[in-house]
Amino acid sequence: MTWARRLVGWPGAARVVAVVVLVVAAVLATVPSVRSPHELAPGELGVVALGDSVPTGYGCDCDSFARMVADRLGPEVGRPARLVNEAVNGASSGDVLALVSHTPVVSELRQASLVLLMVGANDVPLDHETGSACAAVGRNSCLAPRLSALRAALSTTVGEVRDASPKSVVALVGYWNVGVDGDEARSRGEDFLANSRSVTRSVNATIADVARSTGSVYVDGAAALLGPDGSRDPTPDLQDDGDHPDESGNQRLAAATMDALATSGALATLRERSVAGR
Template sequence: MHLGAALLALTVAGVAACGPDRGRPQAAPPVSRSSIVALGDSVPSGYGCSCPGYVQSLAHRITAATGREVLVHNDAHAGATSSDVADAVRDELVSSHLAASDLVLIQVGANDVDTTAIMECGTAGAACYQPVLETLHDNLTRIIATAEAGVHHPVVAVIGYWNITVDGAVGAARGSAFTTASEQATEYVNRVISDVATETAAIYVDTKIPLKGPTNGRDPTAELQDDGDHPNASGHEIIADAAFRALQAAGADCPPDQANSPPMLVAHRTCSEAGR
């Protein structure tokens, strides 16, 4: 992971900042509080876990790194699909949260693909999922565009999945045909999420390697709740670490003299756009 000298600025004036000039050459005035908005499904909502959840844990890491208080608006909901979130961002309350946000976290897509489709498609290839994947792509693009339209021009991070359905011991108990099909479906969903991140200059956060290892050989059972589907406290901490590292890495390539971006660990919307 490339971590340059720009990371040292995390504790200087409370923030490592870089990004687009947007026609305002002066530095943003110092603030004492930043805002995170979370959008998506049961994973960012913290469903089933009597723990802070990775969104709040990430906020704690940012506070420790920057000295800023971080206000969290968790607008994620269990069972949400990408279409649900695309509708939710037009809600008055969610819109008000986005308008004041400095960082928007989006994790959605797992519920777009149901278990029946996974078993029916098996290893047939991406074409079997094409309508669902196209809808996910379009919805994510719209969600990110809405989030980025906020007056603070927030940083947007999209989070991938270690598995879009059950994993660990619970997944293994369903047999090799299921685990193979679910792995393939997860790969397709993550590819869409990653592609949209690239297309929109959002930050992509990989959770598969942290939870399942670089060769997909790590058993994530110990990081999952008994349902095999949702992260437990340990799993949420791993995801929070992955998100924090991704935010750091995204800011590491930016020269420290471009300090006119929102007050957050910033900014992936690249330094090359500054001054346009």
């Protein structure tokens, strides 16, 4: 009752209001701001890479293609790009799907304008001798269920990315070969190269279909290293293991990614959002 009486009369009320205002201001000053999805800090554009050893840049004393894309993206949109590389050597599509539910990764995705996703090669291990998805020569009956699982994991992963950052551009990157290629593949016999590339075409078709169905950008990794008709020898663009790209291979993948972003209209979208975000 005594406290209520002190509020009666303007001078006392004014003092109380002033104290309340000061307290509220002090509290607000100590509370960190929370970014809404796709809201970036001034001067930066977020890029997140997900996938296997190719986007990590494994084995190459050079930048990964993901790093190269971020470096090229900045001048294109007039805003520095910040890359967070969450790709993991040896990852399968199931591994990536599990990863995008982790709180730190979700936080990174919320601030991403572009998400690069390259995974699927480890979902379809090839027979070392035949290059087929199954041990028996010329048979790929093991492939269908693996492709179905890949499709489901990729689709769900893109959905998780979009839940975290609804306005982000998602780019799915295909492969030149899910196994070894070039001289290393030919050393295993003609059938190995033919069979492994056949499996790769099926994997790429699955990745491209998911890109279409989810409104994502598809990057043709096969055309990047094998040429538009598939006749180019990728040996000069691969490391000695015949499996991972060297510096020129990463440069080709980065160029293919930038081209896909440009031709799909995604680059223009990123540029517009970058200007609006200033």
